[in-house]
């Protein structure tokens with residue numbers, strides 16, 4: 001099966017850009033390359049596609065600004081380089097995108113921001129708001145504070161997490177590698193190029209060597225890891241070379257690249273996670289009006305909540321229980337149990353006055369909710385499948 005289709009047919013694209021594409025060891029930032037990339041991004045946005053950029057290059061650019069010698073840096077040196085480089089990197093993106101009247105917003109993430117459910121929800125809400133106002137989020141790891149135990153360390157996997165977090169349907173990894181080969185091409189003259197990968201099997205994983213270049217941390221290994229994260233959540237992935245100017249246009253016109261097919265769809269992936277992975281930490285008892293609204297695909301507003309039981313934190317899974325005492329849905333709470341109790345039965349417009357901060361309008365957003373009927377259908381299907389096995 002092939003997942004190749006024109007970039008214009010995707011809805012939300014995350015583009016990961018490797019350090020070596022943006023930064024030259026001697027000359028510093030590659031401005032012409034960046035301007036051409038931003039023109040391509042503007043083209044995608046003009047078609048109504050949401051674009052997110054995961055840009056490496058902070059450390060490389062900081063190195064060049066500070067004129068640090070080549071070779072390995074100590075942790076505090078690379079963190080200082082990242083601090084200097086990131087400010088220059090963000091400015092370069094912002095200036096270059098503004099040529100097409102596009103606004104850039106900087107997001108710096110650490111591992112905890114994507115792995116911890118509450119921080120994950122916050123980061124996702126900020127990114128979604130940026131997309132809503134038409135901005136392009138420029139994302140990088142917060143290298144200035146991330147130390148080895150709490151870091152991604154490579155932007156390939158970070159970009160994949162961003163893609164799944166935002167429900168993107170395509171992730172493009174641009175680096176100096178044009179795709180996946182059956183063996184490292186510089187070592188094996190018989191290495192064959194793989195244009196489409198239907199599934200990341202152990203054989204595919206074995207093809208990924210470990211090599212990374214001096215400027216970037218990721219090699220093929222982290223790209224395949226990124227592929228696993230993205231494709232299992234319904235996001236397609238492309239590995240392509242960014243060495244040419246306008247690599248996105250080049251992909252469109254058939255430049256060599258490896259395409260990884262998605263499995264499932266973004267919505268199913270997140271909802272499957274909610275339905276299958278977590279035990280409800282509490283219950284929201286709702287009225288008949290809320291049952292009808294949820295049935296029509298709406299979010300659960302505080303106004304429809306009569307009673308809150310259990311101890312849960314924002315981002316925990318809660319069961320939504322109808323007036324007859326039956327679970328009708330399950331979802332991620334936007335509020336801690338204590339705050340949920342205080343705003344239950346109240347209008348969303350009153351939230352700020354009651355809690356003292358402007359929280360989310362929904363108690364459980366519909367994107368974070370699975371109707372129990374769907375959960376039931378799923379387990380019945382599984383039972384049926386099992387009985388046929």
Ligand code: GLU
Pocket residue numbers: 018019055056057058059060082140141143153154155156215216217218
């Ligand atoms: N976050 C690093 C930087 O901006 C790059 C990590 C990577 O190369 O994957 O310098």
